Amino acid sequence: MLGHSPATPYTGTVNQTPAPLPDAPDYLQRLNPEQRMAIETTDGPLLVLAGAGTGKTRVLTTRFAHILLSGRARPYQILAVTFTNKAAREMRERIGTLLGEPVEGLWLGTFHALCARMLRRHAEYVGLSSGFTILDTDDQLRLLKQVIEPLRIDSKRWPPQGILGVIQRWKDRGLTPERVTPAEDCDFADGRCRAIYASYQARLVQLNACDFGDLMLHVTEILRTRPDVLAQYHRLFRYILVDEYQDTNTIQYLWLRLLAQREGQQSNICCVGDDDQSIYSWRGAEVENILRFERDFPGAAIVRLERNYRSTAQILGAASGLIAHNDGRLGKTLRPGRDDASGEKVRVASVWDSDDEARLVGEEVERLRAGGHRMSEIAILVRAGFQTRAFEERLIALGLPYRVVGGLRFYERAEIRDALAYMRVLNQPADDLAFERIVNVPRRGIGAVAMQKFHQAARDAGIPLTAAIGTMLERGEIKGKARDSLAALLNNLAQGREALPREGHVVVVDRLLEESGYIDMWKADTSIEAPGRLDNLKELVRALADFDSLGHFLEHVALVMENEESAGAERLSIMTLHGAKGLEFDTVFLPGWEEGVFPSQRTLDEGGLKGLEEERRLAYVGITRARHRAIISHAASRRIYGNWQSAMPSRFIEELPDEYVTTTGAASQTRSRGLGQAPVFSSAFPVTARRPRATDSADKGESRSGTALTVGTRVFHQKFGYGTVSSVEGNRLDVAFDKAGSKRLLDSFVEKAP
DNA sequence: GGATCGCTGATTTTT
């Protein structure tokens, strides 16, 4: 495998560093030789291994501009793929800046957005029509439940989410129902997943809809089976650029390979990625894709970007030392791009518990703020969501402005989903899932029983729900309140649809939301959230005006679905390590580096090396987010699911090279001085609030310094109370506590019982 | 249709 031969830095078609020509165009000035190589090696397959902070985005965008400006291709002949909308947007903007004007008609976007665009052109090949709806997670699940229901599957044992997960994983691997072999289908839902998958797909076609996975799956299937369509794209795309290649899953890989491998021509595909930052295997990403690049594209050139312009030498040293513990890497060492001998060492702080940890971080943030540090340049990066709470509480208490990144998104709010459902039915009357969502919102006296009847009628006649209800109304088969309210709703929708070309989508949607009573429903709501929801709805209608049609708007929402938050606000960010990928901050806090938290308990339980290495990459990503200052912390005891558990420092802490790290608190004692010391809280973190517990223990600890603990010794722990030492292993103890049971902990957190 | 009770299970998340 490629990973075992990382010796040659550059292979294949390129072996000379282009000399920085004095007459090189402006946009190529002030790039380092590796970057120039990555940009100027335009033809033939190229893998750019771009370490954290090595100017990856700059290379990608400059390469794009270079291909255009050197006359190698027209803008629409370059396919540029990213994972997130944010990355796509950033690329588009920077290309515009480089070229001096915004460029139109680019094939630049996320895998899914590009596939949606392609699928609209060829939808008929997979039984859809070009106006198909893209379902969100909610709809997917609802649809799947409908499919499962008649099968009488025990939803306790086999939750629909689980089945949906199986289906999605198949889709990630490029498996249509026909391609799933019976052998693959036995582990879940008594071997009926394959059948469920098939009927789920059939229902989607009936609804003229597809889910997210289908965007990739359908297009790949078309490219696989329609040589004429494939040839068309081969002729179109002369160059392909891929960002974050290490995150591609199998279907994305297949899609790229189909587009790149052209009969009788070389593949001008350039993939940029970093195997050390692959942290999404649990989502189907295959690091193998990047490790295998040379085999897939023979004659591929490889360029390594290793000069890091982001972080201090100390931070890079710590991160590099850590990631060196992983096997099977493509091999890459970050070198400081600038001279930064004055940089601070990475700090590792030991604390008692999560409250202490939050207090420590809060104090340090206050200190930084007082020193003029920008709040938006500080981040607290956690492994998992539950860790954020302690920090939030502390920051609120201190009055420090923060935001938790990655909470509920705009599109996930109930009122936005409702309003979108109204628009979807307006746009496509056959959208049963959307109709179901709104039929009784606001209340129209339609219960489960009535819906059952409508469904039956629609199924029998083979028509959409709205059509079936329309027929039933005409025949007088619906009575009472339901009759009037449904007639009014269908009337609103029909009139809106008819008025659409005349009055425009903004006016029509606005009126539909008003006349259907949806807006009134929230006006009548007395809860505190209601005004906010009305604001959101106004915002949504306002956003409509940015699009030339309802269809385009819905497409955008389905694919982009993100919350455009007020940027630039002076707040520190709390987010997960995953969420921080691609970002950078002056100061980064990395709390919770404990066995069982980071690496996570689940990874430890699985016991595999792969999982652990991914956690280590996550740690690497965390450290490399910091420009100037990284502060790692670990607590000796943490409350997990309601009870206190003692925690060992993360193995990743031990893996940091000593010369780049300074430790404060208990870890420093255990790392360098060994047994018998109580936690000492470093003066590096000036204590403003009094911490009686910690201080007490430190004092007592010092008074008995030098006393070795042996098996049978009676000890006292601040949280667990009294206990007896049952084994000693270096500085690690097993203690049988009288009340709290048996725990494993660092000797420095207990003291000899009086 | 809405409130209440008890059970369960609890990383990481984009599109």
Add this chain to the structure above:
DNA sequence: TCAGCGATCC
């Protein structure tokens, strides 16, 4: 511990 869910009751 505690939120989120489904079942149950009014």
